[in-house]
Amino acid sequence: MSFESIGDFLAMGHHGAYVWSAYGLTLLVLTGNIVWPIMARKHYLQVEARRLRREERA
Template structure:
């Protein structure tokens, strides 16, 4: 498939809204799948650090 201009490429034969929203949703899901475990690990390490500080101060 070839396009005459960049605008035609973005329009994707009048299916641009569907195509680009699908790419956007896919990218969002991939970012969430990467960020979620990283944030969970950070929360876990912070909780464990707090627990250890509490245990050591008693």
């Protein structure tokens, strides 16, 4: 452990703003990349399922 306290950890020795913004942005981009395919898949399956139902009825 290279930090004495939580406050120390958050401050990152005056570089807190840089370190945390870099990590925050990375987290944002990585989650976005994971969430987009999941949402797109869900949307696609819903649209297709509706289309199949329509074609069944017709």
